Structure formats: C-alpha cells, structure tokens
Amino acid sequence: MxxxxxxxxxxxxxxxxxxxxxxxxxxxxxxxxxxxxxxxxxxxxxxxxxxxxxxxxxxxxxxxxxxxxxxxxxxxxxxxxxxxxxxxxxxxxxxxxxxxxxxxxxxxxxxxxxxxxxxxxxxxxxxxxxxxxxxxxxxxxxxxxxxxxxxxxxxxxxxxxxxxxxxxxxxxxxxxxxxxxxxxxxxxxxGVRRYEITFRTAGGHSWGNFGQRSAIHELGKFIAAIDKLKVPTSPKTTYNVGVIQGGTSINSIAQSANLLLDLRSEAPERLANLVAEVEKLVAQWQAQPEVQVEMAQIGNRPAxxxxxxxxxxxxxxxxxxxxxxxxxxxxxxxxxxxxxxxxxxxxxxxxxxxxxxxxxxxxxxxxxxxxxxxxxxxxxxxxxxxxxx
Missing domain, CATH: 3.40.630.10 (Zn peptidases)
Structure with missing residues (x-):
C-alpha cells in the first residue's frame, strides 16, 4: 500500500x-x-x-x-x-x-x-x-x-x-x-448466530381447557430463562429476543408460538458457549411433557x-x-x-x-x-x- x-x-x-x-x-x-x-x-x-x-x-x-x-x-x-x-x-x-x-x-x-x-x-x-x-x-x-x-x-x-x-x-x-x-x-x-425457536402445545379454549399448556406461556418462560443467562462484558457478548409471534385469539390457549433470537460475541469461543447454553435450555423444554420445541438456525454472520x-x-x-x-x-x-x-x-x-x-x-x-x-x-x-x- x-x-x-x-x-x-x-x-x-x-x-x-x-x-x-x-x-x-x-x-x-x-x-x-x-x-x-x-x-x-x-x-x-x-x-x-x-x-x-x-x-x-x-x-x-x-x-x-x-x-x-x-x-x-x-x-x-x-x-x-x-x-x-x-x-x-x-x-x-x-x-x-x-x-x-x-x-x-x-x-x-x-x-x-x-x-x-x-x-x-x-x-x-x-x-x-x-x-x-x-x-x-x-x-x-x-x-x-x-x-x-x-x-x-x-x-x-x-x-x-x-x-x-x-x-x-x-x-x-x-x-x-x-x-x-x-x-x-x-x-x-x-460473530452473530440467529435462531428461530418454535413452541407447540395442544392448546384449547381459554375457559374450557384452562390448565392446558400454552405455547405462548412456555415461550414467555423461555425468554425469562434466556434473560437470566450470564454473559461477560469483556469480550462483549449479548443476546436479544427481537421478534415473538403466535396464538390465534384472546380466548384461545395458543397451540404455537415462536421467537427470533440474536446471539453475539467478540470472541468466537464465547459465542459458541452461549449457543450451547441456549441449546441446553431448549433441551430442558423438550424433555417436558406436552411441549414440543424446535430450534432452527436462520443466520450465521462469521467472526x-x-x-x-x-x-x-x-x-x-x-x-x-x-x-x-x-x-x-x-x-x-x-x-x-x-x-x-x-x-x-x-x-x-x-x-x-x-x-x-x-x-x-x-x-x-x-x-x-x-x-x-x-x-x-x-x-x-x-x-x-x-x-x-
């Protein structure tokens, strides 16, 4: 140069x-x-x-x-x-x-x-x-x-x-x-990894089937669990749920709901660790009865x-x-x-x-x-x- x-x-x-x-x-x-x-x-x-x-x-x-x-x-x-x-x-x-x-x-x-x-x-x-x-x-x-x-x-x-x-x-x-x-x-x-995580349950009527698992409620609990993850300030590492969607009506127990999750880190190894922590959370939900959870990668911006x-x-x-x-x-x-x-x-x-x-x-x-x-x-x-x- x-x-x-x-x-x-x-x-x-x-x-x-x-x-x-x-x-x-x-x-x-x-x-x-x-x-x-x-x-x-x-x-x-x-x-x-x-x-x-x-x-x-x-x-x-x-x-x-x-x-x-x-x-x-x-x-x-x-x-x-x-x-x-x-x-x-x-x-x-x-x-x-x-x-x-x-x-x-x-x-x-x-x-x-x-x-x-x-x-x-x-x-x-x-x-x-x-x-x-x-x-x-x-x-x-x-x-x-x-x-x-x-x-x-x-x-x-x-x-x-x-x-x-x-x-x-x-x-x-x-x-x-x-x-x-x-x-x-x-x-x-x-580095950035992005995922779509989808929850599915039997759903039902908000009154008649009260007590049945709701995909939206499970999604909310999952987001709360994500928010409890500990990430370092150096190397800077972040997570963000940017989009949530699901359900059919106000008086329906949701059968499906999904979120879009953005994970980032300055260090590739720390990003890999964060992904593993999220995968562990997904596995915990997958082990629960009456709940189906799928995690699909939708983006990979390499470091x-x-x-x-x-x-x-x-x-x-x-x-x-x-x-x-x-x-x-x-x-x-x-x-x-x-x-x-x-x-x-x-x-x-x-x-x-x-x-x-x-x-x-x-x-x-x-x-x-x-x-x-x-x-x-x-x-x-x-x-x-x-x-x-």
Missing amino acids: IPIETIAQNGRVQAALAQFPDAVAEIVSQAIAIQQIPAPTFAEAERAAYLAQRFNELGLQDVTLDELHNVYGRFPGSQPQNHPPVIISAHTDTVFPAGTDLTVREEGSVTYGPGIGDNSTGVAGLIGLVKSLQLHGIRPLADIWLVANVGEEGLGDLRGMREVVARFDGEAIYLVVEGGLFGQISHQAI GQLPRNAPLVQQAVAALRQVGCDKISFIASSTDANVPLSLGYTAICIGLTESGNAHRLDEYMDSTHLPAGMGQLLLLALSAAGISP
Whole structure:
C-alpha cells in the first residue's frame, strides 16, 4: 500500500480534497434519491436497477447485476494486471418494510428519513467517489470495483457480500462503506448466530381447557430463562429476543408460538458457549411433557479480524488524520466486512459522516463531516489501488 502522506502530496488529489465541501449538497441529494426507493431486505431490485442506471451514466465499465441484485461497476486502473483489485462496497437494503413512509426533512446540515444514514449515504458515497476521480483526472493503478450489494440487514445473512467475495476472492482488498461511523475503523467482525425457536402445545379454549399448556406461556418462560443467562462484558457478548409471534385469539390457549433470537460475541469461543447454553435450555423444554420445541438456525454472520497493525488499518488511521480527524476509534461490529475478514482476507469498514437513530423512523444523517469522510475514502482507496503518475 502507498503511504497516505504520499497520496496526499499529489496535486490532483489535493484538488479533489479541496472540492469535497462543494460536493456535499450533490451527495446529500443523491443519498435522498436512493433513500426514496424502497429496499427492504430481499426486495432490493428496484433500488438496484436505479443504481445500475447511475453506474452506466457515470461511464463505469462492466456494469452488471447478478441474480441477487448486487450491482457492480469497474473504474479501470492503468495497470490492473500488476495490482489486486480494490472492492468498495455499500449495502443497499434497509430494515424498513414495504409501505414505510420515506418522507425526509432537512434542518440545516441534518437530514431526517428512514434509511438515510444506513445506508443511502454510504451508497451515495460510491457515486461521489467516482465523480471525484473523473472530475480531477485521477487514475488508479488497480481496478476499483464499486459494488452496491444486498442482504446486509436483518435475515439477509450477508448473502450479497458472500456472493461478492466469492467473485473476487482473497486477492482483492475490501473497503466496506457505511453512511455513519465517521472516525471509527471496524477491523474486527463480531460473530452473530440467529435462531428461530418454535413452541407447540395442544392448546384449547381459554375457559374450557384452562390448565392446558400454552405455547405462548412456555415461550414467555423461555425468554425469562434466556434473560437470566450470564454473559461477560469483556469480550462483549449479548443476546436479544427481537421478534415473538403466535396464538390465534384472546380466548384461545395458543397451540404455537415462536421467537427470533440474536446471539453475539467478540470472541468466537464465547459465542459458541452461549449457543450451547441456549441449546441446553431448549433441551430442558423438550424433555417436558406436552411441549414440543424446535430450534432452527436462520443466520450465521462469521467472526474475523484484521490486526490493528495491519497496513490497511494503519493507512485508514493515517487517512483520518490527514483529513483532520483526531478522535479515532477502533470498533468491533457486524457488517459486510464480516465475510472477507472471516476468510482471512484484507478488509475494513469505514464511515463517511455522523448519523443517529439507525433502524428508527426518525433516523438522521448529519453531513457536517461528509467532506472529511469522502476525503478519507478517496485517500484510502488510492492507497490500496495506487495512483498513476
């Protein structure tokens, strides 16, 4: 990798960095245009079609959509045969279901709207990067692939990024872009296991069959047992029941009920221990008469990490400092970077600006740090891809 200090001395790069404040309004406008297209996980096709059109309008080469609706576009390098490709990705899907009111409002530098920060701003950053490279005549040595991928949120289980990594394998360098998280470098991927646990009983009438086991009551007792599990604060380990459903009516003893359980840990061995504890609880319920319990895995986001002294991490730090960010954090998180990191590939996740209330209807993005965030992305991309004289 080329030192950030060397990249920053290039006159064209300096011009690009100086121009990013003037590009903020356009990038925010692009983020809103993306955000206005619904893209629930597993239903990203409409947003993908729009982005493929934008990639073609930008003049990217080899623009394609795969069967999952990942969108690919290549910014050609001058010496691709001598340098591994750089993959810059941002996920297109959101947690918000179809029919969500996507109205936005702007108050100064802050834009409010579901999905605006996570991750419409990240996707808009890909387009902003390409336009900056073109405007200032910057040519990398390696091919830079811009990828708008699906399946990062919810039960998408990183399926889009799995396909991306299968396509480019371990020779590539992966930069995962989020709209928020500016100043934070995620080089450690936390492991996540997700399960659907279903309870079934005979059920019956709330009056006539009072005393019969209820699937909902058993589910409630199970959640209470989960809540009593002891987990360490270091390595951070968590559990969460995010969804429960079941029953037929208020006066029916429920015959079935199920929950969705999310288990996470910074340490793979501690995650394995937590899974074993949950499996032990399930076995206790399975041993009870008149109750049937099934536990099915519905998600596995693998763990991995890049050492803090790895060149890509160190250059990410240098890029942040170059754009004036002195408060830098190293974080463990669950992002698309989980996939390449779990395979031992070179990857990190970075953010473009600050955002808040993610996964809420009042989500917001503050563009104040967007020029610096875009500068960071440009410098790091060229550090990884090289730059033609």
